[in-house]
Amino acid sequence: MQSFDLVVIGSGPAGRRAAIQAAKLEKKVLVVEKGSRVGGVSVHTGTIPSKTLRETALNLTGWRERGFYGRAYRVKQEISADDLRRRLLITLDHEVDVLEHQFARNRVQQMRGTATFVDANTIDVTKDDGEVLRIQSRSTLLAVGTKPYRPSHIPFDNSSIIDSDEILEIKELPRSMIVIGAGVIGIEYATIFSALDTQVTVVEPRDSMLDFIDKEIVEDFTYQLRDRNMKLIFGQTVESVEKLDGKARVILKNGRCLTAEMVLFAAGRVGATDKLNLAACGLEADNRGRLKVNPETFQTAVPSIYAAGDVVGFPSLASTSMEQGRIAARHAVGAPAQDPPQFFPYGIYAVPEISTCGLTEEEVIQRGIPYECGIAHFRETSRGHIMGLDTGMLKMIFSLKTRRLLGVHIVGEGATELVHIGQAVLNLKGTLEYFVENTFNYPTLAEAYKIAGLDAWNRMGELKVEKVEPRAAE
Template sequence: MQYDVIVIGSGPGGYVAAIRCAQLGLKTACIEKYSTFGGTCLNVGCIPSKALLDSSEHYHNAAHTFKTHGINLDNLSVDFTQMVNRKNEVVSQTTGGITFLFKKNKITSYQGLGSFKDKNTIVVKKEDGSEETLTTKNVIIATGSKPSSLPFLPIDKKRIITSTEALNLTEVPKHLVLIGGGVIGLELGSVYARLGAKVSVVEYMDSIIPTMDKGLGKELQKVLSKLGMEFYLGHKVTGAKVEGEEVTVSFDTPKGEQKELKGDYCLVAVGRVAYTDGLGLENIGITVEERGKKITVNEHLETSVKGIYAIGDVVRGAMLAHKAEDEGTYVAEVIAGQKPHINYNLIPGVVYTWPEVASVGYTEEQLKANGVKYKTGSFPFKASGRARASMDLDGFVKVLADATTDEILGMHMIGPRAADMIAEGVVAMEYRASAEDVTRMSHAHPTFTEAIREACLAATENRAIHI
């Protein structure tokens, strides 16, 4: 079968690329290794984790804030099996939606492992051992990533687990030892902390969410500590061993002392690594980077082989579903002869704890390192009428603006619905708005987004109204 474009991988980058190619009139096929579409994000990542995050937040509120709202409950309990079943239903509905979209857009799908025979020939190896050969003018590699591991710490998927297994536990851990204070670990750690687990976080860096603005990490640590989560920052994990139903994690303290933590589960969340195994890249002369296994691409996301593109987690940049989606659309339009554009500085990052954390643009640390003169304005949610009404008083919005031009250079927030609100920052910065531009725009009252306006007012000659 001859195609204009074959997409290998059906995660957010792959399925969006396939749909956009089809919209542009290109005969398109998508090859997926697993039995369902959607990749890590829809099956064992973004979607199921958000389902558990929402369920656990409902329980936490019922246990801790409903009484203040005048809602009394007796014999509150967690049906963890039902919680996981609901998560699975959400995943099934979402992955099924990709099947519908492929049919709607006349995209041919193949289930199996796709690999290169040559630059224009893809072999699909199916589960039954049979093979099918496809030919194409262009290929988009969108095979995503898998959880990273530590070489001295073997994952047994039973007691020492990754995020994949953490989404399918059959019980709430008594004591979850979490290795890694990044996005994935903190989200899943907060799920189980809300449900009653003791959660201990061991992080090599001196702060959690270390890639984001430092102020966000400090505030998030303070909030998560209220859930009972404990943090060991600047600690280096040296090993872990399983004895029966107990895991012992050993680590070095910043002072060089050796310590141990014992729990019934250990979640290893130290990032993700590009997944390029089995693609047969060597057959077309593509080599992956020694560290990280990422594929090198040019400014148009084309590899060293003409007509072969790569997007998402297998290439440089943040491993984010929406970054992969943007790149999928970008490559489809490049293949169709258009001239699209992506501003990588304005791809937001989000942590879906509660309160949520969101960031776009430059951090304060980056501006200092680059010698950029800037001004800052912040506004705490405890001063927001809407936040008081909903009992969401933790967190703040911080805006960084150019000291001379007032152009917004970065927006960072931790608070209620920050994941949704960061879009205002993205839009403002895409159009190169000044902080004062945002202050001149009407924001409905009472809303959480008023905190953005107030932070911009604070950055504009310290003009915040409500603090």
């Protein structure tokens, strides 16, 4: 029986970063991956595929140039599912090759198979041919990720009624689509297919979507979606989904009946913990298969077992999962680890993009912090005009007492790139003066920071800053 300092179950963002971090600390590390190739959900069905699909759709449709050349403009007149998949396969091969090289360079051992606990420090790995290998581990990191939630009353058929993993395997682009669930995944795919000129309807039982995003940004985003004829139905639950002569019918609780060529069910995901035999090691997952951990160390209730990534719940981002995995690995092998930064960026790769970092206006109000906002529209920048942008906005929130930046929120082209400027200022405790007094490249979309800063400056005036220590909330 082989013995390891750290066994990592899963090779997604959290797992691979954890394994490499432990290996760099000269620990003996094993990664167990049940898939045929490393990378986990992020590489094969989640982050990389959806973002590749988005970029391909925007390029082939000429979406970014329609502001100049009209809505009928196309780079490729007839776009097929194979066109989208071709670029996806090239990207996935590259990602797997890079990851395999990283494991080899850092001497991380790999094993293909399904892992199950025998006890807290013993794991059986069942290979595809049925062979079972038993391994011993001083510490274990669970980075198994999630899989689509598939309720029994939805008649999935991998054709007209599908989940968010199966959407990558569709044979033809649908002319109409109903998306059930207005979470991040549902909205990303809904807007991508809308950009491909699919008639899209989104059904969401809550009265709004993306509740963790600044409300003003969501309102602007919602306006853009409805302006391009996407139908958004809030506050309505789905009573049933039926197959209908090669199409699908969705019946809502209020009696309304919707019909489309394809239904995408994207109402949540569940942790892929069902096959781990958690009871044998003393752990129990919640009703969505997620594990509870210490948010600072990512240690579970069992001292030798850690968990990171989507399996521990929000924020379920590849970027934060990587950092969680790295911190967890350091704690697992007894190495010192610093606390994660207070603010991290959240990116939603919809069309248009949304990205946010820090406090929303609603959170600032809830905490009772006196504040002011500055807003810039991308059409106000020369670069925005050059690019033909008539939408997109950047919003910053500042403390009136300390003038410190409290939050930055962006919707529009390049939002997930632009947000990092605000993230740096937030974590370095920067103030309004940074944006007003510094020079930004011209013409760039980043110039929106200067415009929004000046907008806030004009509203705030040259107030005297109190010489006090800012509260933790600020």
